[in-house]
Amino acid sequence: MTASAPTRDVLLTCPLDCPDACRLRVTLGRGEDGKERMLKVTGDADHPYTRGFACAKTVHYPARANHPDRPLYPLRRINPKTDAEPVFERVSWDAALGDIAARLRTLLDTRGPQSILRYHYAGTMGLMEGAHVHALFRALGTPELDETICATAGTEAWAMGYGARYAVDPADVRHARLIVLWGINSLSTHSHLTPELTAARKAGARIICIDPYRNRSAAYADTHLKLRPGSDTALALGVMHELFAHGWTDNAYIAEATQGVEELREAAREWTPQRTAATTGLSVAEVQDLARAIGTTRPTYIRVGYGMTRHEYGGTNLRAVTLIPALTGDWRVPGGGCVLSSSGAFKLNRTRLGAAHLIREDAPHINMNAFSDALKPAAGLGATLIYNCNPAVVAPDSGGVRAGLERPDLLVVVLEQAMTETARLADYVLPATTFAEHADVYTSYGHHWLGYNPAELEAPGETRPNSWVFQQLARRLGVTEPSVYWSVDDLLEAVLDSGHPYLAGITPERLKAEGSVRLNLPTPFLPYAHGAETPSGRVQLSPAPVHREAQAALNDAYPLRLLTPPAHHFLNSTYGNLPNLTRAEGGEPQMLIHPDDAQAAGLSDGDSASLESEVGRVQRRVRVTGATQPGVVVVEGTWWGLSAPDGQSINTLTAQTLTDLGGGSTFHNTRVRVRPAGTAVS
Ligand SMILES: Nc1nc2c(c(=O)[nH]1)N[C@H]1C(S)=C(S)[C@@H](COP(=O)(O)OP(=O)(O)OC[C@H]3O[C@@H](n4cnc5c(=O)[nH]c(N)nc54)[C@H](O)[C@@H]3O)O[C@H]1N2
Numbered sequence: 208m209t210a211s212a213p214t215r216d217v218l219l220t221c222p223l224d225c226p227d228a229c230r231l232r233v234t235l236g237r238g239e240d241g242k243e244r245m246l247k248v249t250g251d252a253d254h255p256y257t258r259g260f261a262c263a264k265t266v267h268y269p270a271r272a273n274h275p276d277r278p279l280y281p282l283r284r285i286n287p288k289t290d291a292e293p294v295f296e297r298v299s300w301d302a303a304l305g306d307i308a309a310r311l312r313t314l315l316d317t318r319g320p321q322s323i324l325r326y327h328y329a330g331t332m333g334l335m336e337g338a339h340v341h342a343l344f345r346a347l348g349t350p351e352l353d354e355t356i357c358a359t360a361g362t363e364a365w366a367m368g369y370g371a372r373y374a375v376d377p378a379d380v381r382h383a384r385l386i387v388l389w390g391i392n393s394l395s396t397h398s399h400l401t402p403e404l405t406a407a408r409k410a411g412a413r414i415i416c417i418d419p420y421r422n423r424s425a426a427y428a429d430t431h432l433k434l435r436p437g438s439d440t441a442l443a444l445g446v447m448h449e450l451f452a453h454g455w456t457d458n459a460y461i462a463e464a465t466q467g468v469e470e471l472r473e474a475a476r477e478w479t480p481q482r483t484a485a486t487t488g489l490s491v492a493e494v495q496d497l498a499r500a501i502g503t504t505r506p507t508y509i510r511v512g513y514g515m516t517r518h519e520y521g522g523t524n525l526r527a528v529t530l531i532p533a534l535t536g537d538w539r540v541p542g543g544g545c546v547l548s549s550s551g552a553f554k555l556n557r558t559r560l561g562a563a564h565l566i567r568e569d570a571p572h573i574n575m576n577a578f579s580d581a582l583k584p585a586a587g588l589g590a591t592l593i594y595n596c597n598p599a600v601v602a603p604d605s606g607g608v609r610a611g612l613e614r615p616d617l618l619v620v621v622l623e624q625a626m627t628e629t630a631r632l633a634d635y636v637l638p639a640t641t642f643a644e645h646a647d648v649y650t651s652y653g654h655h656w657l658g659y660n661p662a663e664l665e666a667p668g669e670t671r672p673n674s675w676v677f678q679q680l681a682r683r684l685g686v687t688e689p690s691v692y693w694s695v696d697d698l699l700e701a702v703l704d705s706g707h708p709y710l711a712g713i714t715p716e717r718l719k720a721e722g723s724v725r726l727n728l729p730t731p732f733l734p735y736a737h738g739a740e741t742p743s744g745r746v747q748l749s750p751a752p753v754h755r756e757a758q759a760a761l762n763d764a765y766p767l768r769l770l771t772p773p774a775h776h777f778l779n780s781t782y783g784n785l786p787n788l789t790r791a792e793g794g795e796p797q798m799l800i801h802p803d804d805a806q807a808a809g810l811s812d813g814d815s816a817s818l819e820s821e822v823g824r825v826q827r828r829v830r831v832t833g834a835t836q837p838g839v840v841v842v843e844g845t846w847w848g849l850s851a852p853d854g855q856s857i858n859t860l861t862a863q864t865l866t867d868l869g870g871g872s873t874f875h876n877t878r879v880r881v882r883p884a885g886t887a888v889s
């Protein structure tokens with residue numbers, strides 16, 4: 208792009224799948240073609256949560272919006288999808304929509320709605336472009352897609368103990384005197400928590416990070432506990448053992464606000480520091496120190512991430528940890544408690560959002576983690592429409608997903624802002640607008656502000672919002688359900704009309720005028736101070752969590768556990784096509800391996816290694832480092848396969864195995880073997 212002169216600054220909410228939902232200051236400028244485009248992104252200095260900075264990723268959003276490969280016109284694939292290099296021709300919207308609608312109509316009439324699958328996740332968190340757009344499919348009666356790839360194991364685990372997900376007010380975190388980052392790399396994945404952590408530390412707080420490898424947050428913390436992956440339930444029970452044994456429990460809180468403490472006490476009894484240490488790989492002293500710190504420091508703030516949920520027993524792991532503050536009574540103290548997500552505080556009226564009212568009791572459900580299976584010919588799909596998601600890279604068993612999308616008899620329609628590897632496998636690529644180019648409404652899962660973005664920029668080329676595309680298809684398919692045709696104003700009107708006190712005073716007019724509005728929460732916000740929104744009205748401690756070893760146990764054939772957590776400079780696969788950000792991540796994906804394991808496998812730093820799981824095989828550059836532990840290898844980031852030496856996504860290795868709760872993904876559960884690339888299995 209040639210340099211443009213800045214024209215104006217606008218304030219917009221970041222649409223990406225990140226807890227921070229930042230209020231961004233976006234500088235626009237006019238190019239030589241006379242059109243305005245995005246020039247620069249920073250954070251709104253006046254926003255109490257964003258505090259004037261955007262993350263290391265989103266400052267580069269303009270390069271993504273103005274990317275030379277961004278699809279700007281509807282494209283039709285004209286060579287076989289099995290050819291390595293796709294060839295597309297530009298077509299008119301009318302031709303593309305007409306053909307897609309005709310093929311969907313034929314499928315509906317001959318094979319029924321179950322032959323069509325929508326596939327999506329949270330590429331945009333917007334209520335219109337992310338959530339409401341499923342309305343068309345509900346009107347057609349196509350299968351429900353269960354959106355399990357990220358959060359449902361945690362959501363269900365939280366629901367068992369607490370009901371709705373409420374969070375400690377971020378502004379109260381600075382009051383905490385102990386902060387435990389438990390299975391979350393918040394410095395990378397929740398970067399606006401960092402100023403709060405730093406403020407708490409200045410006031411004397413200690414920060415402990417519990418993670419199998421030394422990520423950025425572990426390096427920042429005062430103490431890093433390098434536990435064995437999948438052993439969090441054992442560690443949580445070990446902490447509880449000490450809480451009970453030393454009388455560090457808040458018995459008044461337990462009596463008033465919880466149910467099932469005797470069962471939990473019984474379950475914790477066998478988790479002595481010795482046994483806990485043996486199971487978690489930590490030392491007895493580390494276990495005792497963690498328990499004493501939690502037992503004797505008020506308030507203690509525990510921030511859990513989704514990391515510990517991405518295992519076979521991940522739901523239980525998270526539930527065990529989140530019950531700790533119900534024993535210490537931290538929920539009564541501003542800054543104390545445990546946080547997974549703040550989303551429960553957004554008490555919107557969702558009855559018609561995404562036409563949820565049309566979901567039939569007997570609707571078939573497809574778990575999005577099983578997309579590879581759903582795309583097998585025997586499953587009977589004739590078409591899939593993919594939006595806000597890049598499954599050829601991010602979904603488990605991505606090799607199977609790619610093979611499915613390549614099927615010549617399957618109509619693949621991809622709505623995209625970037626020429627992703629999923630888009631490259633489409634029969635039709637439909638060019639999508641970005642957050643500056645369409646209006647939308649945003650909640651957050653890390654703070655308490657509701658956001659509204661107007662469409663500030665003219666849509667480039669022939670890009671269109673998802674909602675426009677689906678309304679056009681709906682017209683061609685004769686859909687009459689009114690909510691399918693909602694405007695953003697209709698949506699705002701409907702969702703804000705819940706009568707809940709947290710939304711009191713928040714009208715569509717006010718939200719549109721102010722752009723970012725704080726929920727009307729009580730101060731201090733202590734949502735679990737006297738109980739929880741469970742059927743009993745109490746925090747539910749039973750059934751007591753039970754530690755279980757993964758069924759995919761390490762063995763001689765597969766001696767290493769592979770973790771694939773997020774990269775600092777990507778947002779899932781978003782930004783993986785920007786050269787400066789792939790450079791910042793080391794130029795290509797790398798496998799971190801402990802010196803002991805590297806030696807055993809005959810690998811040295813900088814070598815190329817073959818990693819093999821029961822699902823697939825990839826090749827990665829080796830980094831020998833004590834940052835990880837024996838038995839654990841780490842590949843950070845869902846890089847584009849195109850950036851890897853072998854062209855393969857890391858999810859070539861991951862399995863469709865589901866978690867114990869919520870049908871969630873198990874991305875950190877993969878067992879692998881490694882050897883120098885190009886050598887045969889011995
Ligand atoms: N920079 C950046 N930010 C992001 C994202 C991104 O891709 N990049 N993605 C966004 C999205 S969609 C999400 S869901 C969040 C995810 O953000 P996080 O919750 O931080 O990420 P996770 O993959 O869940 O992994 C977090 C940590 O859990 C550790 N872990 C793995 N197994 C275990 C275990 O058994 N026990 C414990 N205690 N820890 C374990 C991993 O080593 C990792 O360091 O981040 C969001 N923000």
Ligand SMILES: Nc1nc2c(c(=O)[nH]1)N[C@H]1C(S)=C(S)[C@@H](COP(=O)(O)OP(=O)(O)OC[C@H]3O[C@@H](n4cnc5c(=O)[nH]c(N)nc54)[C@H](O)[C@@H]3O)O[C@H]1N2
Nearest residue numbers: 328329330331357595596597601622639771779780781874
């Ligand atoms: N191995 C491994 N795999 C993982 C993870 C992991 O930790 N390890 N993390 C998992 C997690 S937590 C998640 S949430 C998923 C995320 O996986 P995805 O939801 O696929 O997230 P992204 O890779 O960011 O891709 C989102 C896509 O949506 C597009 N998009 C954004 N806005 C719009 C829009 O308005 N309209 C349209 N049509 N498209 C839009 C973007 O261009 C982008 O290509 O990945 C999962 N996959």
Ligand code: SF4
Nearest residue numbers: 221225228229262265
């Ligand atoms: S990706 Fe997250 S941290 Fe970065 S600007 Fe967006 S909301 Fe903020």
Ligand SMILES: [Mo]
Nearest residue numbers: 224356357358
């Ligand atoms: Mo996620």
